[in-house]
Amino acid sequence: MVPGLATKMSPSFKLVSTYFISAIFSLLAAVVMMIVDHTSLKGHHFSPVALAVTHLMVLGWIALTIFGALFQLIAIILKVKLWSEKLAFIQYAFHMAGMILLVYSFYNFNFTAIMVVAGSFLMVAVLIFLVNLGVTLAQGEKRNLTGIFLVASNVYLFFTVLLGLLLAINLGHPFLPGDHLKLLTVHAHLGIAGWIGMVIAGVSMKLIPMFTLSHGYSVKPAWLVFIFLNSGILGFSLARIAGFSDAGDYIFVPLIALAFLIFFYQILLILKKRMKKNLDLGIKFSVFAYTALVTALLGGVSFLFISNGDASEEMNLTLVYGFVVIFGFISQLIMGQMYKIIPFLIWFHYYSSKVGLKKVPLLKDLYNRDISKAQYYITNLAIFVTTGGMLLNHETVLLSGLIVYFAGAILFSYNILSTYNRRSDDTVTG
Amino acid sequence: MIMNDNEIKSMIESANQVVLDVRPSLAQGVDPFHLIMGEIAKLQDGDVLHLIVGFEPKPLYNVLGSRGYEHYTEETDNVYNVYFFKAGSLAPGNPEGATPKGQARNGEQATRNEFAPLPDKVVEIDVRGMEPPEPMMVILEKIHEIDEDTVLLVHHHREPMMLYEKLEELGWEAVANRIDENYYKVVITRKVN
Numbered sequence: 001m002v003p004g005l006a007t008k009m010s011p012s013f014k015l016v017s018t019y020f021i022s023a024i025f026s027l028l029a030a031v032v033m034m035i036v037d038h039t040s041l042k043g044h045h046f047s048p049v050a051l052a053v054t055h056l057m058v059l060g061w062i063a064l065t066i067f068g069a070l071f072q073l074i075a076i077i078l079k080v081k082l083w084s085e086k087l088a089f090i091q092y093a094f095h096m097a098g099m100i101l102l103v104y105s106f107y108n109f110n111f112t113a114i115m116v117v118a119g120s121f122l123m124v125a126v127l128i129f130l131v132n133l134g135v136t137l138a139q140g141e142k143r144n145l146t147g148i149f150l151v152a153s154n155v156y157l158f159f160t161v162l163l164g165l166l167l168a169i170n171l172g173h174p175f176l177p178g179d180h181l182k183l184l185t186v187h188a189h190l191g192i193a194g195w196i197g198m199v200i201a202g203v204s205m206k207l208i209p210m211f212t213l214s215h216g217y218s219v220k221p222a223w224l225v226f227i228f229l230n231s232g233i234l235g236f237s238l239a240r241i242a243g244f245s246d247a248g249d250y251i252f253v254p255l256i257a258l259a260f261l262i263f264f265y266q267i268l269l270i271l272k273k274r275m276k277k278n279l280d281l282g283i284k285f286s287v288f289a290y291t292a293l294v295t296a297l298l299g300g301v302s303f304l305f306i307s308n309g310d311a312s313e314e315m316n317l318t319l320v321y322g323f324v325v326i327f328g329f330i331s332q333l334i335m336g337q338m339y340k341i342i343p344f345l346i347w348f349h350y351y352s353s354k355v356g357l358k359k360v361p362l363l364k365d366l367y368n369r370d371i372s373k374a375q376y377y378i379t380n381l382a383i384f385v386t387t388g389g390m391l392l393n394h395e396t397v398l399l400s401g402l403i404v405y406f407a408g409a410i411l412f413s414y415n416i417l418s419t420y421n422r423r424s425d426d427t428v429t430g
Numbered sequence: 431m432i433m434n435d436n437e438i439k440s441m442i443e444s445a446n447q448v449v450l451d452v453r454p455s456l457a458q459g460v461d462p463f464h465l466i467m468g469e470i471a472k473l474q475d476g477d478v479l480h481l482i483v484g485f486e487p488k489p490l491y492n493v494l495g496s497r498g499y500e501h502y503t504e505e506t507d508n509v510y511n512v513y514f515f516k517a518g519s520l521a522p523g524n525p526e527g528a529t530p531k532g533q534a535r536n537g538e539q540a541t542r543n544e545f546a547p548l549p550d551k552v553v554e555i556d557v558r559g560m561e562p563p564e565p566m567m568v569i570l571e572k573i574h575e576i577d578e579d580t581v582l583l584v585h586h587h588r589e590p591m592m593l594y595e596k597l598e599e600l601g602w603e604a605v606a607n608r609i610d611e612n613y614y615k616v617v618i619t620r621k622v623n
Binding site for chain 2: 008009010075076079210211212213215216275276344347348352353355356357360362363
């Protein structure tokens with residue numbers, strides 16, 4: 001295997017940083033929004049603030065991180081160079097425009113043309129991404145498990161955004177058959193279980209063993225995850241669209257939950273075969289994240305079967321479920337991974353050429369480990385408290401949890417963003 | 431002096447070829463590098479080392495190039511026949527041209543040893559127990575410690591994709607051999623301009 005002359009496999013530092021830094025500011029904006037409007041966070045999950053916050057979290061914090069990480073990881077995992085950086089920047093422009101307009105229209109409960117424009121911008125951004133990725137992957141040499149998860153993930157991304165756009169149009173000019181609210185759940189699960197779930201599964205299968213130095217584990221569970229997750233999401237979606245949501249839910253929601261539980265088991269298998277004995281912070285974040293996921297799934301499935309039919313209770317639990325999945329699972333996972341990716345990128349970009357010529361800082365010198373540990377515990381605690389406040393419908397508990405979470409998020413942002421300051425710190429003493 | 435391909439081919443055909451097929455070694459996961467260097471050291475003037483390998487051994491071009499060996503490569507169906515010969519030793523009418531087989535010329539002894547590669551010019555490091563990005567840090571540090579003639583052989587658990595471009599910047603080249611899913615041998619050599 002011989003790389004070509006001047007093979008610069010990885011994307012530019014500027015591209016990945018743009019996405020990651022925007023993601024971090026989206027997180028902070030979302031938390032501020034939650035604090036300012038915390039009273040709307042209990043009750044009907046269709047509340048404008050909840051929708052605005054959800055989309056700011058998913059399109060901002062989560063999506064921008066996923067895109068940035070994929071641009072970086074494609075080179076390492078699939079050994080191909082991203083086809084066009086320019087397209088990636090154009091995608092960014094459309095994405096940010098669409099996201100800001102969408103969040104604005106949700107927040108103001110404005111379901112008119114502006115929401116359709118927002119949805120269209122996001123659709124354009126996704127199409128640009130799919131073209132860019134498609135051409136890139138076509139040049140790739142391997143078909144592996146991770147690649148397959150990524151392809152599936154992007155198919156779900158396309159349909160999530162498409163359905164979102166159709167739903168936005170539907171709000172102003174109803175044309176879709178069936179119940180709008182039921183279709184909304186399809187949109188949410190296509191996005192969270194389909195797009196995000198698949199990408200997390202695929203990337204984890206490569207990243208976790210890379211960092212824990214694990215070898216010789218079975219990947220059969222991962223294949224089961226792929227089969228069950230796809231069957232579950234497709235079954236769930238089609239059943240809902242066709243109007244058989246009750247029967248469909250009972251069969252396919254447990255199947256989706258089962259898929260995630262099997263994925264959790266696969267992670268344990270990988271950890272069991274690790275050479276690196278002690279688990280660092282990034283892995284610890286992941287452990288909390290997966291535990292939160294398992295809790296949410298078990299809670300969600302049991303709720304499905306023992307629900308007493310109380311509508312407001314149901315909406316409240318939906319909100320809790322969404323919060324635990326987005327903040328407990330996905331967000332903590334991202335924070336843990338960012339501690340690994342961003343300092344490394346800074347190190348690679350600014351210091352790797354200087355190795356051997358001058359004293360170069362170690363990776364762990366680039367960020368403050370005490371702050372990262374504190375921030376880990378603070379955000380975990382905050383998630384518990386906030387969830388409690390939501391479940392108990394207790395405004396003060398809820399608000400306290402959110403404020404503590406904000407403190408943790410500020411610490412995280414400061415810690416990560418301060419690694420960028422290091423570049424001016426050219427002389428390293430000691 | 432410059433010879434065209436046909437001239438080189440006919441020179442190679444008429445010279446004494448030492449044939450070394452390293453594909454079985456590679457298939458067994460054994461690195462043939464020491465083997466190849468050993469054979470090069472034993473070559474007499476006018477001999478040609480005929481290497482048979484399943485990929486183009488670019489690091490060898492550099493390593494042997496800096497010791498005065500030229501190469502000529504033919505590829506058919508992913509099988510590479512690489513012929514290494516001392517520069518100028520096959521040229522017709524060259525006073526230091528092909529020596530009759532089996533006869534070493536004492537006068538040449540000193541010159542030959544000047545170019546003979548020494549075994550300790552290969553530095554080996556094993557980064558398989560290190561978590562990213564430590565392997566890259568260790569390799570980059572080692573690059574600055576060794577001299578231009580040295581070959582760095584890295585036992586790695588993956589193909590170090592981000593290392594290639596960094597090495598290029600610093601004037602080195604790398605080729606990775608996949609031994610199995612968790613074991614790659616990465617041969618790093620100084621780029622020859």
